[in-house]
Amino acid sequence: MEIIKYQPEKSKMTHHIEGESHRPGRIEVVCGSMFSGKTEELIRRMKRAKFAKQRVEIFKPAIDTRYSDNDVVSHDQNAIPSTPVETSSSILLLSSDIEVVGIDEAQFLDMGLVEVCNELANRGVRVIVAGLDMDFRGVPFGPMPALCAIADDVTKVHAICVRCGNLAYLSHRLVHNEKRVLLGEKMEYEPLCRDCYLQAVIAEDENKENEKAD
Ligand SMILES: [Zn+2]
Numbered sequence: 306m307e308i309i310k311y312q313p314e315k316s317k318m319t320h321h322i323e324g325e326s327h328r329p330g331r332i333e334v335v336c337g338s339m340f341s342g343k344t345e346e347l348i349r350r351m352k353r354a355k356f357a358k359q360r361v362e363i364f365k366p367a368i369d370t371r372y373s374d375n376d377v378v379s380h381d382q383n384a385i386p387s388t389p390v391e392t393s394s395s396i397l398l399l400s401s402d403i404e405v406v407g408i409d410e411a412q413f414l415d416m417g418l419v420e421v422c423n424e425l426a427n428r429g430v431r432v433i434v435a436g437l438d439m440d441f442r443g444v445p446f447g448p449m450p451a452l453c454a455i456a457d458d459v460t461k462v463h464a465i466c467v468r469c470g471n472l473a474y475l476s477h478r479l480v481h482n483e484k485r486v487l488l489g490e491k492m493e494y495e496p497l498c499r500d501c502y503l504q505a506v507i508a509e510d511e512n513k514e515n516e517k518a519d
Contacts, residue, residue, distance in 0.1 A: 329429055330425065330426035330427060330428060330429040330430045330431060330432070331426055331431055331432070331457040331458070332422050332423070332426050332432045332434065332452070332455060332456045332457050332458075333350070333431070333432065333433045333434070333456060333457065333458045333459075333460070334434045334435075334436075334449075334452050334453050334456040334458070334459045334460070335347055335350075335433065335434070335435040335436075335460045335462060336435070336436055336437070336438040336449055336453060336459065336460070336461055336462070337437070337438060337461055337462035337463055337464070338437065338438070338439070338463070338464050338473050338474065338475050338476045338496050339437065339464065339476035339494050339496060340464040340473075340476070340494075340496050341462040341463050341464040341473070341496070342462050342464075343435040343436065343437075343462055344409055344435055346435065346460065346462060347363075347407055347409055347433055347435035348385055350407070350433050351363060351385060351405065351407045351433065352385065354404070354405040354431070355385075355405075359404040359405050360402060360403050360404045360405070361403065361404065361405040361406075361407065362387075362388065362399070362400055362403045362405075362406055362407070363385060363386070363387035363388070363406075363407035363408070363409060364387060364388050364389075364390050364395075364396050364399070364400075364406065364407070364408050364409075365387050365388075365389055365390070365408070365409040365410050366389070366390065366391075366410055366411075366413040366414050367389040367390060367391050368410075368413050387407075387409065390414075392414070392415055392417065393414045393415050393417040393418035393420075393421045393448075394417055394421065396408065396418075396421050396425075397421050397424060397425070400425065400430070403430065404430065404431065405430070405431045405432075405433065406425055406430055406431070406432045406433070407433045407434075407435070408422075408432070408433070408434045408435065408436075409435050409436070410435070410436055410437075411434045411435065411436035411447070411448060411449060411452065412436040412437045412438075412440075412446035412447040412448070412449050413436075413447065414447065414448060415447075415448070416447070416448050416451070417448075418434075418448045418452065419448050419451045419452060419455060422434060422452060422455070423455060426457075434452055434456075436449050436452075437449065437476070438450075438453070438461070439475050441475065441476055441477060441478040441494070443474075443475050443502070464476075464496035465496065466496060466497050466498035466501050467495045467496060467497065468495075468497060468498075468501040469498060469500070469501055471498040471500075471501075472498060473496035473497055473498055474497065474498050474499045474502060475496070475497065475502060476494040476495070476496055476497075477494065477495050477496070477497045477502055477505055478493060478494055479493055479494060479495055480493050
């Protein structure tokens with residue numbers, strides 16, 4: 306019997322998932338709830354690429370100006386400079402000559418971002434996208450589900466449920482506001498697991514009923 310050994314082409318062997326060696330374009334998605342460390346993970350990958358002397362650039366929606374206009378600032382103040390953009394098409398225009406494109410808070414960008422990421426990856430760019438996978442009701446957010454579908458690699462990161470310590474499932478909104486986009490911090494959102502979220506929703510519905518009855 307002949308034993309055939311699998312021998313990958315040499316070029317493919319250098320295409321390690323997070324390797325900084327020469328490789329074709331790719332799309333990486335880092336998604337999860339608030340306080341799950343998405344931005345920290347994006348920054349970690351971007352800093353490592355920068356350290357490897359690659360030309361890097363981070364973009365973020367102009368809407369997200371919680372702390373600073375020109376920095377991607379994560380909750381632990383570990384910042385690197387970024388460029389605010391109004392629409393996804395601006396990213397294509399501004400990223401010629403960039404080897405690694407980072408995009409933070411991608412859920413706030415338009416659906417055109419999906420094509421933009423494909424176009425960049427086809428040009429040989431490594432694209433790293435971070436964003437909320439779901440809104441505060443558990444509905445997939447903006448271009449994120451489509452980006453997860455076309456990505457070469459998806460990393461789902463989790464916060465810890467503040468009520469029971471299990472892995473959190475979404476960012477529950479503490480203030481009563483039905484607007485989908487409400488930029489917030491610890492005062493407005495809490496990470497909850499699925500069970501605790503369902504309990505919270507039931508309690509809120511009961512409160513609303515009681516208010517009506519009063
Ligand atoms: Zn819980």
